[in-house]
Each structure stands twice: as structure tokens, then as C-alpha cells.
Amino acid sequence: MFDTLQLVLILLATAVLAVVVFRQLRLPPLLGYLLVGIVIGPRALGWIPDTSETRHLAEFGVVFLMFSIGLEFSLPKLVTMRSFVFGLGSAQVVSTMVVAILVAGPLLGIDWRAGFVLGSALAMSSTAIVSKMLAERLELATRHGRQIIGVLLFQDLAVVLLLIIIPALAGEPGALLPALVVAIAKAALVLGLVLFFGQRLMRAWFHVVAMQKSSELFVLNVLLMTLGLAYLTDLAGLSRALGAFIAGMLISETEYRYHVEADIKPFRDVLLGLFFVAVGMQLDLHTVLDQYAWVVLFLVGGIALKIVLIAAISRIAGNDTGAALRTALDLAQAGEFGFVLLAHAGLLGLLPREYIQPVLAAMLLSMLMAPFMIEYSERIVRHVSGAEWLSRAMELHDIAVRTMAVDQHVVVCGYGRSGQNVARLLEAEKVPIIALDLDPVRVREAAAAGASVVYGDAGRREVLIAAGLMRARALVVTFADAPSALKILSHAHELRPELPVLVRTVDDTDLDQLKGAGAAEVVAEVMEGSLMLASSTLMLLGVPLSRVLKRIRATRATRYSLFRGFFHGATDEDEDKSEKMQPRLHSVPVTAGAHAIGRTLGELDFRTLGVEVTAIRRRRAHGVAPAPEVRIEEGDVVVLLGVEESLAAAEMRLMQG
DSSP states (O other): OOOHHHHHHHHHHHHHHHHHHHHHTTOOHHHHHHHHHHHHSTTTTOOSOOOHHHHHHHHHHHHHHHHHHHHHOOHHHHHHTHIIIIIIIHHHHHHHHHHHHHHHHHHHOOOHHHHHHHHHHHHOOOHHHHHHHHHHTTOTTSHHHHHHHHHHHHHHHHHHHHHHHHHHHTSOGGGHHHHHHHHHHHHHHHHHHHHHHHHHHHHHHHHHHHHTOOHHHHHHHHHHHHHHHHHHHHHTTSOHHHHHHHHHHHHHTSTTHHHHHHHHHHHHHHHHHHHHHHHHHTOOHHHHHHTHHHHHHHHHHHHHHHHHHHHHHHHHTTOOHHHHHHHHHHTOSOOHHHHHHHHHHHHHTOSOHHHHHHHHHHHHHHHHHHHHHHHTHHHHHHHHOTHHHHHHHHHHHHHHHHHTTOOSOEEEEOOSHHHHHHHHHHHHTTOOEEEEEOOHHHHHHHHHTTOOEEEOOTTSHHHHHHTTGGGOSEEEEOSOOHHHHHHHHHHHHHHOTTSOEEEEESSSTTHHHHHHTTOSEEEEHHHHHHHHHHHHHHHHTTOOHHHHHHHHHHHHHTTTGGGOOOOOOGGGGGGGGGGGGSOEEEEEEOOTTOTTBTOBHHHHOGGGGTOEEEEEEETTEEEEOOOTTOBBOTTOEEEEEEOHHHHHHHHHHHHTO
16 A cells, blocks of 8 residues: 555556656647546556545546636627627537436436536536647638637536536435525626725735735735635535636736636646546546447547537527537537536436546547647638638638738738837838738737737748738748748748748757748847847947948858857746746727726826836827827727737726726
């Protein structure tokens, strides 16, 4: 029998090994945690016992996961995506549960309550897997990407209600309705009291803690708020996860949400990993092998059911076949919250034990299949839907319409910080530009502020053509991503070999490869920074300017050979941490009911927050100078400049006071 230290070492060693392997395979780490639980659990090797202490500790992973969901909960976000969240999302969850209740009864011989639990678990999709892969595939801004995020958001919100309903279902059938009413009434009362009184108290208290300028105190305070509210809801007879969700909601309405999210992430990820280890420990491989037919039935039936339902609902909502099918394929797998609901149902005895193992195994297998289904969804859709080509053509048409009147311009690939700086300098010299970017939020905000930026993937040949590459004077790649830059260089060299292409890179690692691919100039940030610092030093030491300029030209001509290679130190990894402290621009549309309407910039006094108003765009005018006496009107777009947390506080003052 292992002692406690040995158990911890076994758990850590196997978890680290599994996560390393799964990251090498570019698969979600949570699948590695599940595999660890299966292998070392009591039903396989038996290295880790399945005790109540282990399960209770794993529950904290769910608590912090719900806290993160609450932190992302935003009423403006819900309003913006309401058709996807409450339309497509609610239809998907409800229809899956209804079909499960109707089919599971005759097929499995279970009552409607067990069918409800089964449908609830199968209705969930993996937020962790899907959102990560959509981001990697640059599909978050597409129509199907927005639909998927909307459905995932509703699923996350539905879990809050389901964690209240499922315990009520475990009571006597005659007492079900009263128990359900009492549970929902308790939740409404707790939510009402906490949200009504808690928002101002939370903001004031966090301000007091932040004023102490102690990082460990700030983290301790976040843990106290999260676990404290989880404890209060537990005392009220509700789920601990509900309390954590409320804590996240309260903090999301303060200017400290970004700081909190960064601080809580390590706790959340470690404890959530432990939860998935505990889930894997519940899987009995011998039982699964004996019931392999049920596993296949739940796996194939669950995936097929979700694909058909989601595709049908998406088509009814007015989407073409390609978008509907892609949305369905990306959401067909099971999700982490499905395990949470299944674990609750198992403890309460709502689902017969002989079905828990096959359902658990089917959910695990569907999540293992998810990355491959999402990866190949594009090919599947193209084979099935002829309308997909039309949709791509319409996207290119939109870009071409926006760029049709532009000639002898510069195509700027990427409109991040570097891209915006390049664009401003070019526009100051009256050089027209067309910027391409794949961040929908950035494109929307920058376009609202009057920037010449359109949504499009610069790595696609047809997008570059639509952006007027054949009429352009130059092309600038402003993001430091060598594979993408090489793809763009290949297209540009094929279409217009004589066009000068300038590429940004971080250091000299890919400099020769980019030059060899046809880049006219490769600007290495580290090298250029060192060059400017050295040249300034030389001039301060009295070296003539002509000699300094000659040295700069010689260094660039030899591709920074003088600067190649350096001795790495521990502090090199921390250089990017100052990025969050850099000022950035943020466009805020002033909607109906905003606090700032009718107030002057002097009254709002953003300077006390460390934020500057750089411009105000108004429908009836090209722009309004941001003078202190200018009054904010409904429909204005206020462009703010400041660091991340200050911008959050300024937006709160602008919209809520």
C-alpha cells in the first residue's frame, strides 16, 4: 500500500508525462488527465484509491472552472450574441434532452428523469477543445465560429441551472415539483441578494486590496471570494459551483477582471486537471469491454444525434448547408461539463450504474475523436456542400468592394500593434493602405474609428488578389509568424515577383529563410532595437554621425551578422510580461442608456484613470476633437488610450458610471 507522499508523486509523475505527450501530439491536455485517471485508478493498475477525499478535492476544479465562466459572463456580450446564445444554443440543448428522453425510455428501459440526465450530459460540448482549435484555425470570427461560441456559452449557462435541477430530481417523485420550486427560489434569492448588494461591495473591497500593492494578498483575496461564495451557496443547499459562478460574475463587473483571470488560471488548470483524473478513475475498462456494444451505441448515436439536430437547427436559423454542417461537426463531441453532470447523477443514483460506464466511455472516446473531426470538417463540408464555394466567393467579394477604389497602395498584413504603427506613418505621408486582419474585435473597433482595415486571411492567395495586390506598391507583413510569412511570400512572388515585400520577425532565427523566399527587407525587432541603442551610445560618445550611419548600413547589409547569437539567461523569458503594461487603443460605441450620454469629457474625467480620449467619431461628422467641453451623444464611438485594466475602468465609467 502506498503512503500519501508516494501517491502524490505517482499522480504528479504520470500527469506530467501524459500532458507532455499530449502536447507533443497537439491534443488537449485534459485528455491526458483522463488517460492518467483511467490507467492509475482503482479499476486498472490501482495505484490511486477512489476515496471521498480525492473526489472532494477534485470538486474544487469544477468550482474554479465555473468561476472562470462567471468571469467571462458579460451582459453586453450576451446582448451582442443573443440570437446565437438564446436561439441556436437553447434549441440545441433542449432538443438534445427531449430526444434523449423520448428515445432512452423505450430503448434502455429507464424513466424520464434518467433520460433527462443522459440528455443533459450528451448535450454538452467541450469548450476547451473547440475554442482552442477554432482559435488555432483562425475561425473564431467566421459565421460558424460565432455560432459555435454562442452555443458553448449557452451550454455553460445551462449547467448552472442543471446543477440546481438534477439534485431536485433525486427526491421522491411526488415531491419533485415542490423541491424544484424551492431550489430555484433559493437560487433566485441568493442571486438577487448577492448581485444587488454584492456588486458595489465587491468593487470597493477589491479597490482596498489593490491599494495595498501586494500580489500575494490579491491572490488570497480572490481565493477567499471564490471559495467563500461557494461555501455560502453550499450552506443554502445549492451547488458550490453556483457560488463560484456568482463570484466570477461579480468580479467581471469590476476593472480587476483581467488581473484576476491571470492570477486564478494556475489554480483552475491544476485543480481541473485533478477533476479529470478523478473522472478517468471512474472508468472500469473491464466493464466497458464487456459492454462494448453499448459503448459503440452511445458513441455513434450521441455524435450522430448532435450532428443531425445542430445542422437542422442551424439550417432553420437561415444558415447555408456548409455553415450548418461545419457547426454541427465541431460541436458533436461530449464536453467537460457532461462529466460534471454525469458525476452528480451517479452520486444521486439517477442513472442506473450499468449505463454509467458505457456512457462515460463513449463521452471519453468522442472527446478523443473531436480534434480529428474538427481538423477534417473543412474537407467534409466541401464534399457535401456546393454552397461553401459560394460563401468563400462572397467573402472575397466583400474585400474587393472595399478595396476597389484604392490604387498604388500598400497592403498591410496584420493590424496588431506593429501594423497600426506602420499604417499611421504611411497615412501621415498620404500613402493609401489596405490592412488585412483576422481578429474580428480589432477589425470592428478599428473600422469604427475610421481605419482602412478589412477582415481577411492574408495567407490565402485569393484574399491578397481581392485586396488589390496586383495594383499595390508594396506589401508589409507585420506579424512575427515565419510560416505564415513564408506562405504570403510564396503567393506574392508567384503573382508579382517585382513587388517589394517587407517582413517583420522577432530575431534572426528565420532571417535567412525569409530573405531566400523573396523578402526585400526583413526587420528583426531584437536586432533593430540593439542597433538603435548602440548607435545612440556611439553618438553620445562623440563618434561622428556619418560614421554611425555607415555602421548602421553595414550591419543591415550583412543581415545583422555582428549581432548573431547571444547568451540566454533566466530573465529572457520574462521580457514579454511588460506587454500588458503598454498603452493600447480601444473603441467603445456609446449605446442607448449609457451613463456618459449628455455628459462632457471634463465631467467624465478619464485622466484620473490614466486613460486618454484620442478621438470621437460621430455619425453626422467625420470626427469630433476630444476637448473637455465636448458632450457625449448616443451613437458616438469613443476611442480610448490606456493600459488594459485602466481601459476596463474607463469603459465601465463610460457605460455604467
